[in-house]
Each structure stands twice: as structure tokens, then as C-alpha cells.
Amino acid sequence: MNRLVKFTVTGLAGTMLDFLAFNLVLLLTGNPLLSRGVGYLFGTLWAFFVNRSWVFGSKNGIASIIPFLALYGSSGFVAVTIQSFLNESSGIFVAYLFSLASASVMNFLGLRSLVFRGSGKAN
Numbered sequence: 001m002n003r004l005v006k007f008t009v010t011g012l013a014g015t016m017l018d019f020l021a022f023n024l025v026l027l028l029t030g031n032p033l034l035s036r037g038v039g040y041l042f043g044t045l046w047a048f049f050v051n052r053s054w055v056f057g058s059k060n061g062i063a064s065i066i067p068f069l070a071l072y073g074s075s076g077f078v079a080v081t082i083q084s085f086l087n088e089s090s091g092i093f094v095a096y097l098f099s100l101a102s103a104s105v106m107n108f109l110g111l112r113s114l115v116f117r118g119s120g121k122a123n
């Protein structure tokens with residue numbers, strides 16, 4: 001299975017986790033920005049462990065956590081910013097989808113070229 005397919009499978013599972021956390025926090029607090037941040041955090045934790053071991057086959061261990069957190073922190077900021085700008089004009093869930101798509105593209109490119117470069121096979 002190539003790296004992009006594995007990343008997509010991992011991302012879909014992480015997105016489900018993110019979406020469940022997003023909806024739970026939204027239900028409990030009514031705050032879409034807090035909900036987006038908490039959901040993103042859960043998805044990020046999932047993404048680190050699965051992308052590191054399964055998708056990219058990295059042996060870097062904890063050494064890869066700093067660039068990973070910098071990348072996911074940046075893409076998380078982008079996701080929350082997009083969510084913030086689009087909530088009223090597009091609705092909370094359309095804004096969620098746009099923020100998710102933007103962060104996903106940033107994350108794949110960043111993981112492949114910065115965080116886990118040289119790990120595993122080159123596909």
C-alpha cells in the first residue's frame with residue numbers, strides 16, 4: 001500500500017476521532033472554536049503515532065515530535081482561522097470541512113518533506 005493511501009486511511013480515522021470530539025465539545029459548550037481546537041488535538045495525537053509508525057515507518061521516535069508539533073501547530077492555527085472566518089458565512093460544518101481540507105494538505109506535504117523525510121520507502 002503506498003504512502004498516500006496509508007496517509008488517507010490514517011487521516012480518515014483521525015478525522016472521525018476529530019469530528020466526534022468536535023461534536024461532543026460543541027454539544028457541551030456551544031463554542032465552535034473551542035470545539036475545533038479540541039477535535040484537532042485528538043486528531044493530532046492519533047496522527048503522530050500512526051503516521052510515524054505505519055505511514056512513514058520512521059524510527060526517529062521522540063526526535064520527530066518537535067517538527068511534528070510545529071507542523072501540526074501551524075496547520076491547526078490555519079484550521080481554526082479558516083473555521084473562524086467561515087463560520088457565519090458558510091455554516092459551522094462547511095467551515096469545518098474547508099479547515100480540515102486545508103490542514104490535511106499542509107500536513108501530508110510537511111510530514112513527507114520535513115518531519116519524516118527519508119523514512120521508509122519513497123512512495
